[in-house]
Amino acid sequence: MKFDAQIPSGPLAEKWDKHRFEMKLVNPSNKRKYKIIIVGTGLAGASAAASFAELGYNVSVFCYQDSPRRAHSIAAQGGINAAKNYQNDGDSIFRLFYDTIKGGDFRSREANVYRLAQVSNNIIDQCVAQGVPFAREYGGTLANRSFGGAQVSRTFYARGQTGQQLLLSAYSALLRQIASGKVKMYPRSEMLDLVVVNDRARGIVVRNLINGKISSHAADAVVLATGGYGNVFYLSTNAKGCNVTAAYRAYKKGAAFANPCYTQIHPTCIPVTGEYQSKLTLMSESLRNDGRIWVPKKKGDTRPPNEIPEDERDYFLERKYPSFGNLAPRDISSRSAKEVCDAGYGVGHYKGKGVYLDLSDAIKRLGVEVIKDRYGNLFDMYERITGDNPYEVPMRIYPASHYTMGGLWVDYNLMSTIPGLFVIGEANFSDHGANRLGASALMQGLADGYFIIPYTIGNYLARSGNSDINADHSEFKASEKTVEEQTKKLLSINGKKTADSFHREFGHIIWEYCGMSRNEAGLKKALEEIPALREEFWNNVKIVGSGSELNQALERAGRVADFLEFGEIMCYDALNRKESCGAHFREEYQTEEGEAKRDDKHYSYVSAWEFNGVGKEPILHKEPLVFENVKLSTRSYK
Amino acid sequence: MNLTLYVWRQKNAQDKGRMEKYDAKNITSHMSFLEMLDVVNEDLIHQNIEPIAFDHDCREGICGTCSLMINGIPHGPQRATTVCQLHMRYFKDGDTIYIEPWRSRAFPIVRDLIVDRSAFDRIMQAGGFISVNTGGVPDANSIPISKKDADTAMDAAACIGCGACVAACPNASAMLFIAAKVSHFASLPQGQIERKERVKKMIAHMDKEGFGNCTNYYECEAACPKEISVKFIAKMNREYFKASLTGR
Numbered sequence: 001m002k003f004d005a006q007i008p009s010g011p012l013a014e015k016w017d018k019h020r021f022e023m024k025l026v027n028p029s030n031k032r033k034y035k036i037i038i039v040g041t042g043l044a045g046a047s048a049a050a051s052f053a054e055l056g057y058n059v060s061v062f063c064y065q066d067s068p069r070r071a072h073s074i075a076a077q078g079g080i081n082a083a084k085n086y087q088n089d090g091d092s093i094f095r096l097f098y099d100t101i102k103g104g105d106f107r108s109r110e111a112n113v114y115r116l117a118q119v120s121n122n123i124i125d126q127c128v129a130q131g132v133p134f135a136r137e138y139g140g141t142l143a144n145r146s147f148g149g150a151q152v153s154r155t156f157y158a159r160g161q162t163g164q165q166l167l168l169s170a171y172s173a174l175l176r177q178i179a180s181g182k183v184k185m186y187p188r189s190e191m192l193d194l195v196v197v198n199d200r201a202r203g204i205v206v207r208n209l210i211n212g213k214i215s216s217h218a219a220d221a222v223v224l225a226t227g228g229y230g231n232v233f234y235l236s237t238n239a240k241g242c243n244v245t246a247a248y249r250a251y252k253k254g255a256a257f258a259n260p261c262y263t264q265i266h267p268t269c270i271p272v273t274g275e276y277q278s279k280l281t282l283m284s285e286s287l288r289n290d291g292r293i294w295v296p297k298k299k300g301d302t303r304p305p306n307e308i309p310e311d312e313r314d315y316f317l318e319r320k321y322p323s324f325g326n327l328a329p330r331d332i333s334s335r336s337a338k339e340v341c342d343a344g345y346g347v348g349h350y351k352g353k354g355v356y357l358d359l360s361d362a363i364k365r366l367g368v369e370v371i372k373d374r375y376g377n378l379f380d381m382y383e384r385i386t387g388d389n390p391y392e393v394p395m396r397i398y399p400a401s402h403y404t405m406g407g408l409w410v411d412y413n414l415m416s417t418i419p420g421l422f423v424i425g426e427a428n429f430s431d432h433g434a435n436r437l438g439a440s441a442l443m444q445g446l447a448d449g450y451f452i453i454p455y456t457i458g459n460y461l462a463r464s465g466n467s468d469i470n471a472d473h474s475e476f477k478a479s480e481k482t483v484e485e486q487t488k489k490l491l492s493i494n495g496k497k498t499a500d501s502f503h504r505e506f507g508h509i510i511w512e513y514c515g516m517s518r519n520e521a522g523l524k525k526a527l528e529e530i531p532a533l534r535e536e537f538w539n540n541v542k543i544v545g546s547g548s549e550l551n552q553a554l555e556r557a558g559r560v561a562d563f564l565e566f567g568e569i570m571c572y573d574a575l576n577r578k579e580s581c582g583a584h585f586r587e588e589y590q591t592e593e594g595e596a597k598r599d600d601k602h603y604s605y606v607s608a609w610e611f612n613g614v615g616k617e618p619i620l621h622k623e624p625l626v627f628e629n630v631k632l633s634t635r636s637y638k
Numbered sequence: 639m640n641l642t643l644y645v646w647r648q649k650n651a652q653d654k655g656r657m658e659k660y661d662a663k664n665i666t667s668h669m670s671f672l673e674m675l676d677v678v679n680e681d682l683i684h685q686n687i688e689p690i691a692f693d694h695d696c697r698e699g700i701c702g703t704c705s706l707m708i709n710g711i712p713h714g715p716q717r718a719t720t721v722c723q724l725h726m727r728y729f730k731d732g733d734t735i736y737i738e739p740w741r742s743r744a745f746p747i748v749r750d751l752i753v754d755r756s757a758f759d760r761i762m763q764a765g766g767f768i769s770v771n772t773g774g775v776p777d778a779n780s781i782p783i784s785k786k787d788a789d790t791a792m793d794a795a796a797c798i799g800c801g802a803c804v805a806a807c808p809n810a811s812a813m814l815f816i817a818a819k820v821s822h823f824a825s826l827p828q829g830q831i832e833r834k835e836r837v838k839k840m841i842a843h844m845d846k847e848g849f850g851n852c853t854n855y856y857e858c859e860a861a862c863p864k865e866i867s868v869k870f871i872a873k874m875n876r877e878y879f880k881a882s883l884t885g886r
Contacts, residue, residue, distance in 0.1 A: 051772040066693065066752075067759050069799055070701045086779060122773070129775035131768045131828045133791035140782025158792060164700055165795060172767035179763040187756070210748060239695040275670040277679055281699045349668065381699075384716070387667070450772045493684050502677070538689050545688045547649065550749045553679075553689055 001256060003623050006411040007111045012629050013093075019412070020455055026463035031056035034461050037204055037219040039191045039246050041068030043163075043442060044425025045225030046170035047449030053177035055454060060217060061174070062186045062206055064241055064555075069171045072227060072239040072409050073445060077284050078147060079155035080127075080442040082120040087144050092154040093117045093173045099150050100440060103329075104405070104433020105582035106632050107259070107596065107606075109625060110429045111412060119451040120443050124156055126450055129532050130169040134158050147285075147438040154428025154550065155439045160284060160377055166442055170449070170552075193479040194222065194250045194421065201421035202469040205479045209555060212487075212548040214480050216471035220464075221420045221457055224250060225449070228404035228426040232261065232514065232563050232570065234507025236401035237269060237282045243559035244566050247408050251569075255416040256608035256621060258409035258429035261574035264436055264583050265516050267333035267400035270385050275504075280400040281385060283357075283378055285438060288326045290362035290374070291395075293317050293337070295345040295355050305347070305356055305394045316340055316355075321638055329635075331435055331516075331583050331596075334399035338516050341398070348396045358394035399516060404442060405432040405583065406573070409608040409623075413456035414448060417608075420464065422457060424448035429606070434582025444467070472566060488548040492555050495540030499557035502537045506564055509533070514571050519587040523575040527568060531615050534564040534567075569609050569618055576620060576633035579603045600632050639665050639731035643678065645690055646738045648747050655747070657736075667727035671714060672697060672704065674726055675737075691750040697722040699863065702798030705805070706751055707738040712802035712861040719861040720800065740805035744812070755801050757847040758815060764843035765836040766819045768828050781827050791825040794818045796864045806861035809850030814858040816840050817874035818866050824877055831877045834881035841878055 008019040026034065038049045049061045065071060083096040096117040101108060113289040124142070128134065134156050135143040144153040158165040186206070193205040195216070203218035229244035230236040251257045258273030268283045294313045301308065316336055318325040328336070333356040337355045340346065363371050368391060370531050372379070379390045388395070407429040414422050414430070425445040432440065469475075513526035537560070545551040580589045581595035581603070589597045604625045609618040641662040648655030661676050669677070672694050679689035695703040699720040706721045708714035713722045729735065737751065745753040745876035804812050819839050823829030829836075854872055859868045 047772070054771040065695060065701075065703065066755060067799070069759070070695055070703050072696060072701070075696050075698055075700050084778070124778045125775045126770075126772060128778040128781075129768070129770045129828055131791075131826050133788050133795050133822065133826065134778075135792075136783055136785045136788040138785050140784050141779050158795075161700070161796065164798070165792075167796070172762065173770075173772075175759065175763045176767045176769060178759075185759075187759075232737050239696075239701060240697060241695050274666060276666075276669055276673050277669070278673050278676055281698045381723075384719055385725065387725065387727050429666075454772065498680055498685075500680065542683055544683050544686055550691055550752070551688075552691055553683065 001417055001621055003247040003417070003608060003621055004411065005109065006413055007109065008412065012110060012114050015111050016118055020144070022127065023455060023459035026458045026462045027058060032058060034058065035060065035219040035222060036221050036457065037062070037217055038225060039204065040071065040179045040225035040227060040425070040427070041171070041174065042071035042073035042166055042225060042227055042425060043170055043445030044449040045071070045223070046167065046174045047446050047627060048223060048225060048424060048453050049183055050170065050173035050177050051450055051454040052457070053180070053182035059177070059183045060186065060219065061183055062189045062191055062204070064188065064190045064209065066187055068174060068185065069168060069189065071167060072441070073167045074164045074244055075239065075349065076442055077282065078286070079145065079157035079162045079439040080123065080166065081147070081154050081439045082124045082156060082443065083154060084121055084124060086108050086142060087153045089152045091154050095152065096120060096154065100431065100437060102633070102635070103437040103634065104435050106433065106600070106604070107581055107625065108431055108433030110629055111251055111629060113400040115452070116431050116444060116447050119447045122444060122451055123446045126556065127169055130173060132158060132165045132169045150437070163442060166206045166446065170446070174430065192249065192483045192558070194253045195475050195479050196253050196418055197469045197473060197475045200419045200464070200467070202467055202473070203471060203476065205215060205476065205483055207483065209236055210550050212551070214483055216476035216480060218467065218469055218476070220461055220467045221422060223422045223424060223453065223457070224408065224427050226427045227405065229566065230401045230404050232507070232567055233401040234503045235272065235277060235280050237266060239552045240279060243562065245342050245559050245562045248562045248566050250408060250416065250418070250421060252611050252613070253418065255418050255421055256610050257406070257569055258606050258608045259406035259573065260513065260570045260609065261577060261584050262405035262434050262582065263401060264330065264403040264405060265334045265399045267337060267399050268357065268397045269400035270382065270395050271348050271398040272349055272350050280511050281381070282400070282402065283382060283395070283397065285330070287357060287359070287375060287378060290371070291326060291357045291359045292361060293326050293355055293357055295347060296341050299344040306359070311313055314340070314345065323638055331585070335516050335585060337399055354396040354398045356394040357397045359390065360394065361373060362389065369621045403436055405429065405434060405436055409606070413459065414453050415456070415460065420460065422453060424453055486558065487554065490541065490554060490561070491543055493541050493549055495542045497540050497542060499541055499553060499560045502533065502541060503560045503563065506530070506560070506567060510567050510570065516576050517585040517587050518574045520575065523571045523594070526571045530564065530567050530571070537564055565614055572617055573607050573609065576607060577603055592606055596633070639667070639726070639729070641665060641729065641732070642734045644734065644736045645751070647690070650749055651746055665726055667725070669726045669727060670722060671708070671724040671726065672722050691752050693752045694722055699723045700798060702800035705740050705753065705800055705802070706742065707805060708813055709736050712740070712805040718863055718865050740801050742804045742810035742849070744810065744816055744884070745801060745804065757849070758799050758801065758812070760847065761812065761816060761840055761843045762819065765832070765839035767821050768817050768823060769832060783826060791822050794821040794825065794866065794870050797866055798864055800863065802861040803858035804849065806857040807850065808854060808857065811852050811858070812844050812849040812873065813852040813868055813871050814862065814868065815883055816844055817870040820874045821870040824873070833877070834884070837874060837877045838881050
């Protein structure tokens with residue numbers, strides 16, 4: 001397998017300009033002769049689809065939801081970063097670049113991240129022109145707020161619904177192209193295979209989720225914008241439908257998977273309440289600005305929080321990180337919460353998996369009205385879910401799987417190791433290294449879709465020409481057969497356990513051994529338990545109904561089957577990376593104070609894994625990371 | 639707690655459909671309504687009965703996918719709450735709950751509790767956008783927008799497209815949905831160029847899809863999980879009137 005990141009030569013700030021000039025163009029009148037398939041309609045997919053169609057390409061778009069507007073980008077709350085420097089506080093493209101590289105713990109590519117910072121400003125312009133109602137100052141200019149991991153105010157926001165507003169604007173742009181006939185939209189359609197002929201991606205096989213029909217779609221290029229794999233943990237802040245299937249099946253067809261062990265655990269989510277729990281809800285991190293996080297000093301203390309006196313409380317973040325306190329970064333806060341709960345100090349209804357997030361000091365200091373103004377909608381949401389009133393009782397929080405930095409490996413052009421297969425948004429691995437900063441996911445999704453892939457795909461198409469493979473080709477038929485056989489197999493097992501219960505059990509394994517902190521023994525244990533569970537799944541899963549109708553249990557089973565294979569690559573990756581960096585914390589590699597210990601000498605590379613058969617260790621390829629513009633430093637938040 | 643459910647079952651669009659009775663046993667008050675249905679579905683699978691199909695995705699009240707009529711109320715009894723955020727503590731042991739899909743000619747039933755809301759996408763296609771291509775736009779701060787206008791636009795833009803307004807309306811009108819989008823763009827300078835055309839096209843398409851008209855019941859506002867105000871319908875009517883008198 002060849003790994004050439006295709007990073008342009010020359011000074012960092014000139015790479016993208018230079019590359020844009022060197023890329024070949026498709027003649028405007030020839031664009032309509034090319035067909036592009038996009039899977040997924042989140043920020044990356046919808047913005048890419050609209051931009052391709054505006055340029056004149058023929059586009060087919062697929063999503064599993066009933067409408068492209070439902071993709072999970074919609075749930076992002078906080079905001080979107082850009083290096084506008086509207087606040088005159090010293091921001092610049094280089095500073096955004098540096099913060100992102102550092103936040104990612106020096107495990108991402110300089111050239112990609114710099115380009116992301118460069119186009120960040122265009123995104124804000126574009127979204128405003130499309131009518132995104134960003135927050136404004138009284139003078140009419142755009143408002144900004146600060147976010148974790150940065151000392152400047154560069155985050156643009158639309159109340160607590162920034163993801164929704166950005167997604168709806170990309171969706172509007174997409175619908176305009178559907179109306180013009182340049183985009184054909186296929187909702188309630190799930191991609192189940194990638195078709196590769198003569199080493200090029202030529203199309204996909206999809207299942208119509210309403211009638212179960214399997215169909216083939218050929219194209220000159222395929223773009224995956226299928227999001228992350230956070231549901232590998234079963235419980236996560238992802239939507240229930242989020243899955244790894246499209247990315248994983250592309251991996252099985254030869255696309256390398258990069259850094260699968262980099263998964264972000266968000267510290268402020270509402271805790272689990274029971275085995276039936278189906279998903280977790282994020283509470284904006286902004287609460288940590290005024291909230292104090294604590295647990296009782298006594299193990300198993302069952303007194304209500306208001307009856308625990310001040311001197312019997314352990315404000316563990318303030319104790320361990322006196323200078324950053326409750327504002328320590330996501331990975332550190334999450335791990336600390338897990339540590340105190342594992343040690344038996346946790347609170348709440350369910351297995352003591354929770355810590356208090358207490359705003360009573362802030363309420364005393366600032367008054368209820370100020371707190372209501374700042375966090376009113378979050379407090380309402382918390383009360384809706386838990387039934388507790390956070391104005392009177394401290395909230396309970398616990399970390400949860402939230403975002404996945406790993407993804408399919410792509411080069412500077414966002415093309416995977418399979419020519420003609422591009423991967424954008426959370427589905428690729430490109431920009432966040434080992435840890436993503438807040439308000440950077442929206443930025444990356446739209447950067448990829450609006451301002452990067454429209455150029456780079458043209459270069460690919462101009463150089464490779466039209467595909468002469470259509471959907472009648474034997475490879476498509478072979479893929480259809482594989483997909484149909486899997487459906488038949490799943491339906492024929494008629495065992496005793498539901499797909500959901502397998503997923504839940506599997507999620508426990510991954511969370512326990514490949515979650516917030518990992519160690520060799522645990523990862524090896526997981527690598528024994530996962531194949532055993534997978535085998536049980538294929539002998540004992542129970543699905544009622546048929547494959548020729550809408551069957552949600554069948555859809556779920558297919559996704560769980562892929563997670564059960566994918567989980568192993570995560571563990572292999574975590575096992576291989578004998579260092580701690582960003583979200584990947586290996587217990588064996590920590591400083592005396594218990595902080596992550598990076599090993600730049602041996603692990604300053606991207607791990608790209610090549611499929612080698614189900615249940616077999618995948619083949620590791622290393623893409624070295626070269627830093628020419630930043631000095632590698634150790635993060636410190638003491 | 640133990641509950642009795644009456645659930646609409648319908649195999650596909652052609653099937654006639656019927657209410658079926660199920661028991662929901664050992665439900666705890668911390669469960670969400672959809673988690674309660676998950677538990678019932680797991681039970682049904684073990685009994686070899688096809689699970690109840692219902693739409694859901696984000697389960698945090700923002701994607702707009704979930705869509706259930708609970709005891710005749712879209713999204714159930716709690717105000718300003720989607721069904722995925724409704725919790726079982728709003729019910730008590732022994733309750734009987736009727737669960738049905740959205741009912742509207744423009745939202746044909748796909749299966750059980752799932753309806754086809756693609757009519758909303760088609761209304762949006764008719765004009766629910768600002769026609770700018772990627773690139774070539776002015777700096778984001780080049781046109782100041784008053785905070786008041788931006789806030790009004792955001793109030794309207796908060797719509798999640800779930801369709802509860804249609805389900806609640808005795809006329810099955812989609813006017814709150816369209817009014818939200820029309821008002822969002824009409825409040826912003828960027829939306830002015832296509833302002834008149836947009837409102838006319840979206841309303842024409844609403845009629846074409848078979849939605850009814852507004853006769854001021856205000857059921858839509860009461861059912862809206864995002865509390866979109868009916869004042870936007872008034873605004874849309876003014877927009878439509880002006881566009882009809884002076885527009886192309």
